[in-house]
Amino acid sequence: MTRVADVRAELSKRFEAAGVPMPFLEADRIIGGILGVSRASLYAHPERGISFPIESRIRESASRRISGEPLSYILGDAIFLGRRFIVGGSVLIPRTETEILAEIASGLLTKDGAVFADWCTGSGCIAVTLLAERPSSRGYAADVSAGALDTARRSAALHGVESRIEFIQCEDPDGAEGIIPRDSLDLVVMNPPYIPSETIKTLEVQVRDYEPRLALDGGPDGLDVFRKLLPGIPGLMKPGAPLAAETGGGGQLRELRALAERTAPDLEFVNILPDHRSIDRFMLWRKRV
Secondary structure, three states: OEEHHHHHHHHHHHHHHHOOOOHHHHHHHHHHHHHOOOHHHHHHOOOOEEOHHHHHHHHHHHHHHHOOOOHHHHHOEEEEOOEEEEOOOOOOOOOHHHHHHHHHHHHHOOOOOOEEEEEOOOOOHHHHHHHHHOOOOEEEEEEOOHHHHHHHHHHHHHOOOHHHEEEEEOOOHHHHOOOOOOOOEOEEEEOOOOEOHHHHHHOOHHHHOOOOHHHOEOOOOOOHHHHHHOOOHHHHEOOOOEEEEEOOOOHHHHHHHHHHHHHOOOEEEEEEEEOOOOOEEEEEEEEOO
16 A cells, blocks of 8 residues: 555645646645545545555546646535535536625525526536525526536535425526516526637636536627526516626626616616626626516
8 A cells, every 4th residue: 555645745746847736735635535534634644555446546636637627527526605516527617706696696685485596507506505595595597508407406415405496407588488487586696608709718728628618608709698698587587686697897797788788678787796806797787676
């Protein structure tokens, strides 16, 4: 058997030589993730032996990380607002920006028994977080990807909220007809693909080459999915209900506001909020009363 200390040292050196950020932390996350132990346990028991099959898995995972594959895909999970979510090649890895969107949405979901819809749910991180934080709420999670919905179901079961959520595979609100009653939603939250198609090729390798293009590509100007969603969503919302959306920021905000005015006149613009880097990223509307 090889000792934990020796494998940690080897992986850290390989990661450092390959330019992997935080090489010691990433080595520990791979080793700990595969062994099923904490980083503190790795430090406390450096003499622990690793069997050959497990060592082979660790080395293979390290090679995948060096090639650029995101660590969350290698380990199969990611942390979002302190909760573990299952991820894979069919969903984006949850971002810190989206944690802010979930916090905004949670602050808007104050009514007991509130019903919400999470559009373009992906990993289900927003919907599951809202259900976990608001135990009396119920939700719908919609996505065009069957693979994403399967992943989101697994995370809903992991956090014990599966009885309060309904998953819908659809491209636009018309696909939810007969499932979500009209004028029934207390909140809509959405994080659709918003990166312009030509920008995809400029993204870092671990995003461009590994994360699903379907969840990234918003068309030539990044607004194609918004064009599909905005016209039909107000009909599902209660009068006065809010809609919170994540965007690409910058000039996209102005274009998106104009798009909503043209295609969703029942929505009244409320505000724009910044992310953790002070980039204006989140847009709020409210259905007119």
